[in-house]
Amino acid sequence: MSVAIRVIPCLDVDAGRVVKGVNFQNLRDAGDPVELAARYDAEGADELTFLDVSASSAGRETTVDVVRRTAEQVFVPLTVGGGIRTVDDVDRMLRAGADKVGVNTAAIARPELISEIAGRFGSQVLVLSVDARRVPGGATAGATTGADLPSGYEVTTHGGRRGTGIDAVEWAEKAAALGAGEILLNSMDADGTAGGFDLEMLRDVRERVSVPLIASGGAGKPADFVAAAQAGADAVLAASVFHFGTLTIGQVKDEMRGAGLEIR
Amino acid sequence: MGARVVVLDYGFGNVRSATRALERVGAEVTLTADRAAAQDADGLVVPGVGAFAACMAGLRAVRGHEVIGRRLAGGRPVLGICVGMQILFDAGVEHGERAEGMGEWAGTVERLDAPVVPHMGWAPVEAPAGTRLFDGVEDERFYFVHSYAARTFAQGHDDKADPRFSPPLVTWARAGTPGHGTRFVAAVEDGPLAATQFHPEKSGDAGARLLENWVRGLG
Numbered sequence: 118m119s120v121a122i123r124v125i126p127c128l129d130v131d132a133g134r135v136v137k138g139v140n141f142q143n144l145r146d147a148g149d150p151v152e153l154a155a156r157y158d159a160e161g162a163d164e165l166t167f168l169d170v171s172a173s174s175a176g177r178e179t180t181v182d183v184v185r186r187t188a189e190q191v192f193v194p195l196t197v198g199g200g201i202r203t204v205d206d207v208d209r210m211l212r213a214g215a216d217k218v219g220v221n222t223a224a225i226a227r228p229e230l231i232s233e234i235a236g237r238f239g240s241q242v243l244v245l246s247v248d249a250r251r252v253p254g255g256a257t258a259g260a261t262t263g264a265d266l267p268s269g270y271e272v273t274t275h276g277g278r279r280g281t282g283i284d285a286v287e288w289a290e291k292a293a294a295l296g297a298g299e300i301l302l303n304s305m306d307a308d309g310t311a312g313g314f315d316l317e318m319l320r321d322v323r324e325r326v327s328v329p330l331i332a333s334g335g336a337g338k339p340a341d342f343v344a345a346a347q348a349g350a351d352a353v354l355a356a357s358v359f360h361f362g363t364l365t366i367g368q369v370k371d372e373m374r375g376a377g378l379e380i381r
Numbered sequence: 382m383g384a385r386v387v388v389l390d391y392g393f394g395n396v397r398s399a400t401r402a403l404e405r406v407g408a409e410v411t412l413t414a415d416r417a418a419a420q421d422a423d424g425l426v427v428p429g430v431g432a433f434a435a436c437m438a439g440l441r442a443v444r445g446h447e448v449i450g451r452r453l454a455g456g457r458p459v460l461g462i463c464v465g466m467q468i469l470f471d472a473g474v475e476h477g478e479r480a481e482g483m484g485e486w487a488g489t490v491e492r493l494d495a496p497v498v499p500h501m502g503w504a505p506v507e508a509p510a511g512t513r514l515f516d517g518v519e520d521e522r523f524y525f526v527h528s529y530a531a532r533t534f535a536q537g538h539d540d541k542a543d544p545r546f547s548p549p550l551v552t553w554a555r556a557g558t559p560g561h562g563t564r565f566v567a568a569v570e571d572g573p574l575a576a577t578q579f580h581p582e583k584s585g586d587a588g589a590r591l592l593e594n595w596v597r598g599l600g
Contacts (some may be wrong), residue, residue, distance in 0.1 A: 118500040119558050121522060158585070163503055190402055194524060194583050200393060214397045216583060229579075239431040241499050241526045298499050298526075327385045329501045381503040 121381045122373060123163035123352035124330065124342070124366055126359045128153060128166050130199075132176035133183050140361045157359070160190045160366045163381055164353060165191065168221070181213045188214020196244055201202075204233050211238065219301060221246040222274050225281055225288075227245030229293060235296025244331070245297035248273045249285035249318060250305040270318055277305030285318075285358045289323045299329045301354065307335025311358065314345040323349030338363060339372030346378050382410075383407040384599040387422035390414045391443045393436045394428025395582070395584070397464065399550070402582035406593040414443040423600035425452055428582075429464030433473030433490060433529065434480035436464045438494050446483055453485070458573045458599055462526060466576030468530050478581035485574060486549070492528060493565065495557030499528045504579075506567045507553045514570050514577075515552065524581040525554070528577055530565035541567035547572070 129136050134148045144152060154165050165187075168178040177200050184197055197210045198219020205219050224230050224245060234243050248320060249270045268286035289300045301323055304315035313337045323330055328365060332350035342353045358364045370380045386408040388399050392578035398411055403410045403426065411418060419425050427449065429436045440446050452459050461469050468482045475489035482490070493500055503522035534551045554567035567579045574593060580590035 119555060120504040124504050129597055188397060191400055192583060192589065194586050201496045218393060250456065299501065327497055
């Protein structure tokens with residue numbers, strides 16, 4: 118008996134409303150993040166993630182209020198990512214009731230942000246989110262920037278549309294060394310395909326990183342979650358399969374339990 | 382009216398979560414660093430998030446260590462959570478630096494030795510016979526997130542060997558798998574002093590029951 122594989126639904130929140138389609142029965146308002154968070158909590162979510170996709174600072178203010186209201190009634194850990202650029206941004210989210218923050222683009226621009234956040238609040242609050250894609254042509258092919266990428270995976274920004282020339286496995290390793298407490302590995306190739314997580318990428322990162330690893334991108338059926346855990350993921354994150362009711366958290370956990378994985 | 386609980390606000394806790402979870406189980410909660418209030422409450426909760434040395438320094442800055450000491454001398458309940466538990470031991474070693482703790486219990490808080498650290502997520506515990514804290518939730522999982530822990534617990538430390546006192550009840554848990562991991566102290570029940578390495582305030586219904594068990598024993 119050891120720590121359970123965590124199942125984490127992710128909600129995209131824009132100016133206080135859940136965006137991307139949500140198609141749940143028995144919800145008064147499918148766009149209310151607080152109500153959805155409570156619903157997932159009741160269904161057995163081991164953690165919840167809000168991704169703040171607000172374009173404006175007013176929208177992000179609203180997210181702070183959503184976090185506050187969620188923390189009033191949800192008693193499992195809550196991670197908030199999106200728009201976190203400074204130690205003060207982290208402080209604001211934690212004070213509102215978040216337990217962890219997800220950092221992505223701002224850390225690519227300025228890696229010291231990772232050690233600043235970890236130094237102030239501890240590694241356990243910091244989830245480094247890595248949006249990675251396979252380099253066309255495989256390792257060292259150069260991608261958009263012509264950079265040398267030994268692992269064959271490149272860190273991207275802007276939803277996978279923009280390359281950075283940074284090797285994704287090396288970046289995960291560096292981030293963990295700087296103090297990231299967890300790596301959220303999002304495959305931009307698998308994202309939205311429902312064809313399963315990128316298992317090879319998970320294994321490659323797992324081999325080099327000893328902080329917890331969250332698999333993201335590509336979940337379609339219960340067996341996909343089992344495969345991700347067997348590839349070395351400590352947690353599995355998904356959005357649309359849960360929002361559209363394609364899968365319930367219970368179904369995913371039943372499959373994992375059947376495969377001999379530890380779940381809560 | 383519920384038991385009056387103070388959550389010590391010394392700058393190093395997820396105080397909002399702790400406050401809300403205690404309110405959920407019927408406590409009347411005040412979040413403050415005021416010493417008189419902390420001294421006077423039926424129960425005092427000491428949360429803690431971050432580094433051992435920083436938390437201990439923060440606690441000293443509000444003279445929280447004195448409040449804890451006085452409360453315990455008078456047999457008044459204190460509950461430490463996460464780093465709020467770690468600082469009750471003799472010392473903590475993080476990044477090779479040793480920081481003195483409260484010394485209520487013998488032992489040093491050290492880095493976990495497991496394939497994946499931080500130890501993060503829902504893990505089972507080995508609660509001892511006679512536990513009050515885990516009553517009804519002995520077989521549940523609780524939410525842990527930490528890289529350090531006390532890996533030993535010395536019974537019979539100081540005056541606790543006195544036969545008039547019951548020995549501390551220690552609950553264990555494991556980071557990693559058998560053979561590839563560390564066994565560590567997950568909770569202690571020692572007279573008025575109780576503590577958990579995990580976060581009951583983030584452990585769903587199981588955590589709420591544990592907090593309820595603690596609150597029920599107050600005043």
